[in-house]
Amino acid sequence: MNPVLALRAVSKNFGMTAALTDMTLELFPGEVHAIVGENGAGKSTMIKIMTGIHQPSAGTVEVDGAPVVLSGSKAARLRGVAAIYQEPMVFPDLDVTENIFISATSGLLLNRPAMRRRARELIARIGMTLDVDRIASGLSLAEQQAVEIARALSQDVRVLIMDEPTASLSAHEASELRRIARALAADGVSVVYISHRLEEVFELANRVSVIRDGKHISTKGIADTNPQTLIAEMVGREVGNYFTKMPSTATSETLISVQGLSVDGVFENISFDIKRGEVLAMAGLIGARRTDVALALFGMLKTSAGQVTYKGQPLQITSSRQAIDAGIAYVSEDRRKMGLAMALPIRWNITLATLQKYLSPMGLINTGAEVATAWDYKKKLNIRTPNTDIAVGLLSGGNQQKVMLAKWLNMAPDLLIVDEPTRGIDVGAKAEVHALIRAFTAAGGTALVISSDLPEVLALGDRILVMREGRQMAIINHEDASQESIMALATGQKDAA
Template sequence: MQVSPVLEIRDISRRFGNTQALDGVSLRLYPGEVHALLGENGAGKSTLIKIMTGVYQPDSGQILLDGRPVHIGSTLAAQRLGIAAIYQEPLMYPDLNVAENIFIAHAGRGPFVDWGRMYREAEALLAQLDVRLDVRLPARGLSVAAQQTVEIAKALALQVRVLIMDEPTAALSAHEVEQLFAIVRRLRDQGVAILFISHRMEEVFAIADRITVFRDGRLISSAPRAEVTPEQAIRDMAGRSVEQLFPRRHTVRDQVLVEVRDLSRQGAFQGISFDVRAGEVLGFAGLVGARRTDVGLALFGIAPADSGTVRIDGQLVRITNPRQAMRHGIAYVSEDRRGLGLSLPMSIAANITLPTLRRYLNPLGLLRQADEIATAEAYRQRLAIRAPSVAVEVGKLSGGNQQKVMLSKWLNTRPRLLILDEPTRGIDVGAKAEVHQMIDDLAAEGIAIILISSDLPEVLAMSDRVLVMREGRQMAIFSRQEATQERVLAAAMGQMYDGMPVG
């Protein structure tokens, strides 16, 4: 007996001004199936989610629930139909407890709350997910993983039939991802249809039963996971082969630009020693908790080292704050775009010139706006930032374009050492390829680059050498030829591979 789709999207189109966000796309979601949706930023994934959850209305096409046409006029209407979504950043009420957050969407429960019943029902919903959590705890103290679990329990409380998960693993550790996947599989086994959206290819192939690819608002392919390879999915998403994602030329020069010896910070890392040459990409690899980011923060003066030495061009330098680091030609592109990287309400131009604002002031201290715009426009073209003008607010850009603005911001400081911390996290395959090309181009210009990334294929493909850390200690430095996936993982786990030396 053939199972019918619980939700079917038929020939849905949606236009925003001159942009055709969706162009006649169709999708079927079946009960008890994890359906992965892949696509670059701008492929139409977010627009489809918002149509499915009642935020947007389609210009044409149909949505069918159990084979019958439905109109989803609001998020409340979507919830009543059993359609719910959880996002990368859970929508929690921090001052309410876990149980209150689970049942916050319930209307018509009367003027009085049966607290005992609410706590029991909340515990029962979490038990369905095989999760133990104190339902009386305030949401404010929960980890992102725990908040997402509460969001899933909230969906169960609304008798969810279709659960949309939009980049749910972006802020989770590997262990938390496994826990989330266990919950996803449990929901699947309970008959929930799950639409899973992620830029992490390995996760998609680990959890999905079917994989669909969008590109430029159109459906490109849809097939069972067993019939799709990662290379094929990438080619469908980006319109290019996987080999083009990691362009790397050998551009290392003889000049040692930066020498680090026995760098340590109490409680974070100790005994870190390495050199970086002009035009070299030195990759930092390691598992969660390796403290690679802490080394980058120390070099940029955000969290200075307690001991050890840093030399630039052979001269001993002292770096206790970012301003000193910038004076010595060091720039740091943070993995935290929102917290440490960008001011989202400000324009592209204002963000790019922020660290070097004094360059754009006249003798009276007033902004030379034409000069600021000219600089920003040059970077917009150089890095192919997709925006109609540099006056656009950064918060309105896609993740990949925000990343390019942040790169522009620090390239405008004219760095000699560029520290890139997770430069492609949370951006799509096409934007990753563009960032990788930029890294290669910058190295060719003679800039020394430290690449900190949890994406091991990225580190191996883009680095001239790879430094491996484990729990704040330096385990090994491998040349490009020596740096195989097996050796790097073995060092990251504290087990040397093939007798490769430490240091």
């Protein structure tokens, strides 16, 4: 049987940089083929070649055993190749039906009743219940991804590439998406599943391919490998178990005390203390309002009640500038909107929050000092880049995360609030980010870590605050916590916890 899509010795160069080298990959109908690799391994470039966005510098792309030229995304769609990403790309002001058939609306006359009937059929095919007349802006992330899958099915998709599709989803939504992937494969579609969550790979995939530094390392049946082997192949080195809880470095001194903090209509009556050297982890499902608590502490949400005592003194934070001046840093979960200036160089991003430090008496930026700081963090945080003058948006997600951490560590904060510190990054980068947070608290810093990854919560948190729908359910000591007890609280099952 010919593979439905194959890469044969494909290479892709951007100037002097080789993004892919002699990449060979075969995708067969009716299988879920997982692809794993570190950030920067070449996965995104490979997807763009398979979907016609990039053309190979060398090698060939085959469909049904014959060489083809995919001159663009439309040419790839006509061959039955489509992709969905972790951030769904729907038109928020259009309804579900219009989003599904957006690529078929070039004609002057559209049979809208027929389109709605077909939309219902496509939604039913993936096992979802969704009003096809509903406006997309009101859909959940999982529902938006279902719309994208239905759009692909409307174009007779044969290869569906799912790139980190569950990175922004709750556990239930992620489970639903994996069910859809299995159903599509059973229906003969070749599903390419790219994920940093190895537990998903082993639950879902028939085969798994590892790529590293733009090269194909291995392809194996899922029964013929294990997580440890995959990790070793992905990173090319042994990675310590970043899910292992390190000894607490908490002292007896309370850095921040929060009592009865509330924002009308968002969250209410949040109370906790964090000691110097301690990591307080904040857990909960999507919609628990953990990020809103962080934004209130950073002065970006106006509180309606409550008191914050910081370094022994009452503190009312009304702006992010005030929070920064007080030594509070916030690493956002959204690198693009609230973390980094993607078009600006790495070194500018690292010094942006502390620019005053680099001004000369004449008011000019001391470029030499700025470059030295950026290179120092490049080395300390293992930021993979040939230099610090390239735009940060050109880096992989894991390296962008490190730049964002460097930006805030450079201000030497007392309190570091980190929201989803390892969202969408690979296991090697996760280990490095965890080590950075631990080193920060070991040196006397204090951290509030918000994470939806329960093993991460247990690995980092000395204590764990669980939230549900804007309310604080409990604070658990690490030694008393388990994934089951945290989830029971997060879902409102107090007795089970």
